[in-house]
Every structure is written in C-alpha cells, then in structure tokens.
Amino acid sequence: MSETRPARTSMSAALLVVGGLLAVMWALELLDSVTLNALDSYGIEPRQASDLPNVLWAPLLHFGWAHLISNSVPFLVLGVLTYLSGAVRWVVTTVVSTVVSGLTAWLLSGVGTITAGASGVIFGYLTYLLVRGIFTRRISQILIAVVVFALYGTVLLGVLPGVPGVSWQAHLGGAVGGVIAAYLLHSKESRVR
Template structure:
C-alpha cells in the first residue's frame, strides 16, 4: 500500500526536475531572443578545441522558438519516463547522451556549422528506454519499451541524414549514448547468473 505514495512522489520529483530543466531552456531562449541570438555562439563548432566545453551546455540552447518548441514535449515525456527509473539513472543517461551527442557533432559535422539543442539527449532517452529491458530482462521494462516504440519509434529516422539544417550526427551520437547508458546501468544478467562449477 505504501508504494503508491512513493510512486507519486517519484513522479512529482521527475516533473519538477525535468520540467525545471525545460523551464531553464525556455528562459535561455528568451535571453537569446533579447540579446539578438548571442547565446547561439555557445553551440558546438566542429574540431574547434575551444568549443569542446560547449558540449556540456549546448543541449540547453536552441536556434529559435520553433526549434525549442519541437523538442519540448519529447524531452519532457521521455525525460520523465527515464527519471522514473531513478534519479541517478536519469542523470547518467542524460550526461552520457549529451556527451556522445556533442562529441559526434564536434568530430564529424561539416566545418562551418554549429550544433545546439536537446534532441541528442532526447534520442539518448529514447534508445535507453527501448533497450534497457533487453539488458535487464525485466518484463515491465520491455513492455514500456514497446509503448515508447509505438509512440516515438518513427523519431529514430532522425539518426539518418536527410533533413537540411538538422544534425543527424548529434542524433546518432545521442542514440548511441542511450544504448551505452542502458548497458552500463542494466546489464546485470551475467553477474546474476549462478556460477557453474564442476566437481
């Protein structure tokens, strides 16, 4: 009986943390608007050593309101679902996805481009949720992955080149980061198996 209040508390915490991060993105976009897009300079420029630290905050920045609006609902929904796995798992998945997304953009994007936006992290959440059940072998997580795939599976097409002005490389890097996070956090099956000993 005590699980229901605990789950409600975790959901409230997830909405507060993920929603708060989203509110920060909106505030930064407002600041970017009134400063004539000055924050866009803190995106990731490929192969510029001085831009490597930008990998950490480029996910918080967007190129205009339409860009931010299109990312807001997927970030909130997938971020909250990921957070319900636990705050530490959410944090690890967020950081790994952001780093892999940013490194992919920094290493592989064409010179003369600049990358920003939270979509790489969104792809990380998506792949984390899709594959964690495979590593953990938990039926509940597998069922959640099926629901997530039905709702957001078509988004995975964003890891393919095609749409001008969209960094598919950052999407792909974030997706790889999500798989790595799921493997690191949920691959306990080998450790849990009883060791076979002959006698």
C-alpha cells in the same frame, strides 16, 4: 542471494527535475531572443578545440522558438520516463547522452555549422528506454519500450543524413549514448539473474 533495487522515484520529483531543466531551456531561449541570438554562438562548432566545453551546455540552447517547442514535449515525456527509473539513472543517461551526442557532432558535423538543442539527449532517452529491457529482461520495461517505440519509433530515422539543418550527427551520438547508458546501468542485472 539478496538483491537491492534503487528506490522508486515519484512522478512529482521527475516532473520537478525534468520540467525544471526544460524551464531553464525556455529561460535561455528568452534571453537569446532578447540578446538577438547571442547565445547561439555557444553551440558546438566542429573540430574547434575551444568549443569542446560547449558540448556540455549546447543541449540547453536552441535556434529559435520553433526548435525549442519541437524538442519540449519529447524531452519532457522521455526525460520523465527515464527519471522514473531512478534519479541516478537519469543523471547517468543524461550525461552520457549529452557527451556522446556532443562529441559525435563535434567530430562529424560539417565545417561552418553550429550544433545546439536537446534532440541528442532526447535520442539518448529514447534508446535508453528502448534497450534497457534487453539487459534487465523485465517485462514491465519491455512493455514500456514497446509503447515508447509506438509513439516515438519513427523519430529514430533522424539518425540518418538527409534533412538540411538537422544534426543527424547529434541524433546518432545521442542514440549511441542512450545504449551505452543502458549497458552501463543494467548489463550487470542480466548477469546476476
């Protein structure tokens, strides 16, 4: 039986796409600063049907420069690592993590809160990279998971309630989204072998 694999993506393409998306986040935060935080209202308000579309763009918005800066390096590193497994896999992981993270925040966050920021997507990239090796059984992906866990594993504690002002709900949803994306993209690979 012949096997097809997606074409490998170059590092320059990964940096261009993921870095470009990060640049959009920085431009939006600059616009938000100039407009006295007018974009913050486009975050996710829990259980408000009118805010459901905000699930799609809330990851691009941040509550100030410190929030954006803290998300920038993990978004770039984990996003590029995800993108290197293929552009389509990156898109699927990004979209699934965004939607599951946003819907989880929309369903579970406290009344009167607004959720925004890329951390749900970051958790999606993290768990995607951690579990895809389980489905593919490829040593290279398992080794990447070990390195990623060594660097970012303690971040997984962010899926637990505890830190005021941090949306554990979005983190948890993003983490679940990353696992779902890995399953959707790689579970058939383990069955074919």
